[in-house]
Amino acid sequence: MSFINYSAREINTKVVYYGPGLCGKTTNLQYIFNATNEGARGKMISLATETERTLFFDFLPLNLGQIRGFNTRFHLYTVPGQVFYDASRKLILKGVDGIVFVADSQRERFDANIESIENMFDNLREQGIDPKSVPYVIQYNKRDLPNAVPVQELRAALNKDNVPDFEACAQSGEGVFETLKGIAKLVLQKLREGAAG
Amino acid sequence: MHEPQLVMYEEEFHKINSILERLVRESNSKSIFLVDRNGQLIAHTGDTEHIDSTALASLTAGNIAATGGLAKLLGENEFTVLFHEGERDNIHISLVHRKVILVLIFDERSSLGLVRLRVKKAGDELARIFDGLLQKAEQGVGAGADSPFAEITDDDIDNLFRD
Ligand SMILES: Nc1nc2c(ncn2[C@@H]2O[C@H](COP(=O)(O)OP(=O)(O)OP(=O)(O)O)[C@@H](O)[C@H]2O)c(=O)[nH]1
Ligand SMILES: [Mg+2]
Numbered sequence: 184m185s186f187i188n189y190s191a192r193e194i195n196t197k198v199v200y201y202g203p204g205l206c207g208k209t210t211n212l213q214y215i216f217n218a219t220n221e222g223a224r225g226k227m228i229s230l231a232t233e234t235e236r237t238l239f240f241d242f243l244p245l246n247l248g249q250i251r252g253f254n255t256r257f258h259l260y261t262v263p264g265q266v267f268y269d270a271s272r273k274l275i276l277k278g279v280d281g282i283v284f285v286a287d288s289q290r291e292r293f294d295a296n297i298e299s300i301e302n303m304f305d306n307l308r309e310q311g312i313d314p315k316s317v318p319y320v321i322q323y324n325k326r327d328l329p330n331a332v333p334v335q336e337l338r339a340a341l342n343k344d345n346v347p348d349f350e351a352c353a354q355s356g357e358g359v360f361e362t363l364k365g366i367a368k369l370v371l372q373k374l375r376e377g378a379a380g
Numbered sequence: 381m382h383e384p385q386l387v388m389y390e391e392e393f394h395k396i397n398s399i400l401e402r403l404v405r406e407s408n409s410k411s412i413f414l415v416d417r418n419g420q421l422i423a424h425t426g427d428t429e430h431i432d433s434t435a436l437a438s439l440t441a442g443n444i445a446a447t448g449g450l451a452k453l454l455g456e457n458e459f460t461v462l463f464h465e466g467e468r469d470n471i472h473i474s475l476v477h478r479k480v481i482l483v484l485i486f487d488e489r490s491s492l493g494l495v496r497l498r499v500k501k502a503g504d505e506l507a508r509i510f511d512g513l514l515q516k517a518e519q520g521v522g523a524g525a526d527s528p529f530a531e532i533t534d535d536d537i538d539n540l541f542r543d
């Protein structure tokens with residue numbers, strides 16, 4: 184849930200990267216971390232296993248600059264994608280303002296993507312959050328791999344709500360900032376709606 | 381059912397800061413952080429310069445969330461106090477009003493007993509302030525015309541990403 188601080192003149196929002204195990208959520212954050220000026224980001228925290236699988240979450244605070252004199256901060260989180268970490272995923276979703284669903288384009292992960300996005304909607308509902316009230320975008324990651332499923336096919340299976348979607352190769356950084364910008368826009372537009380309503 | 385957005389105003393912010401400043405003195409602690417349950421830092425006081433407060437906020441919220449999950453498993457309501465003892469510094473984390481997290485860092489110049497006592501009193505005062513903020517949020521103060529976001533344009537948003 185976003186936090187507006189009139190005293191410090193800043194607005195803080197929470198964006199969660201969701202998706203199946205090994206789809207590239209942590210890689211997205213790592214790329215953003217490496218490609219951002221030190222002044223515009225804080226330390227990246229990764230609570231990971233010894234084999235670098237996310238155990239609880241990754242966290243990266245970003246400062247996107249000023250809107251109307253307010254510092255706009257985005258706190259990026261990833262969830263652990265492995266199926267058995269479901270309890271942790273639910274906790275990370277609490278207070279979410281926007282979601283990036285990262286899909287793994289590889290043919291053999293097709294079903295895992297579907298399972299994961301359904302799990303995301305289930306978990307939102309379980310937190311008492313109406314999935315329709317949370318802005319989200321989809322990223323089709325690992326477009327560089329030879330076994331990548333055509334985008335139309337992924338779109339038909341995953342993007343039922345017709346949300347903004349992006350092709351990416353998180354390893355090289357292609358599409359990473361486009362995705363971030365896509366979700367940031369939706370989150371800020373939502374804030375505007377909330378303010379107007 | 382969405383929890384209302386946390387909005388902080390000048391007046392409450394000053395009240396909170398003076399409570400924290402008194403607490404840091406009266407509890408002989410080194411530093412204090414006030415964090416919301418989602419990991420956003422609300423205020424801090426004391427010797428906080430060499431601590432990454434954003435990281436601390438996110439980790440304590442994660443910590444509270446994880447132990448809250450454990451409590452649920454056991455059929456407990458919630459564990460409202462966490463205490464970690466280090467070789468030099470100790471950290472006392474408490475959930476105020478099920479809403480905000482109060483973090484005190486202290487060393488041998490204080491004691492767990494003193495910290496507990498002082499935290500309880502300050503916690504009650506903080507709870508009252510957050511009650512008030514919640515009421516304001518429910519009445520929609522800060523929404524509407526005086527929100528800085530009521531009038532943002534798509535250009536404003538695009539400008540954020542112009543490097
Ligand atoms: N070829 C290719 N590999 C990628 C891409 N993005 C990520 N990877 C690799 O995929 C592996 C898993 O990436 P992570 O970012 O750790 O995946 P994750 O989604 O965080 O996984 P969990 O933490 O288990 O949920 C790593 O070896 C990455 O280098 C990509 O676009 N193309
Ligand atoms: Mg990961």
